[in-house]
Amino acid sequence: MRELRKQLIKEIEKNKEGELAALFNILKESKFGIRQPLIPILLVSLLKDYWDHILIYKNGMVVNDLTGNALYGMLQAQMNMFIIIINLTTKNSFL
Known part of the structure; x- marks a missing residue:
């Protein structure tokens, strides 16, 4: 599992924007x-x-309610879902 996690993190850090399918394919x-x-x-x-x-996007809109069933459905349907990684810290917070 450690190697699997390393591969997923490597993909996320390499591509801050990309297809969710890339993460599924690693698994x-x-x-x-x-x-x-x-x-x-x-x-x-x-x-x-x-x-x-x-953040997970479909058709240019953020998918808000993401459950395990929804994620599995996306995998089954081979939907074109995109991810964007945003590093939220107190430095760039609006508070």
């Missing part, structure tokens, strides 16, 4: 061989410290 690689029903659970749990900084 599906034969090297890791994660079954599709487990991908949403593992994705969220392995990136738990990044998850609050990830």
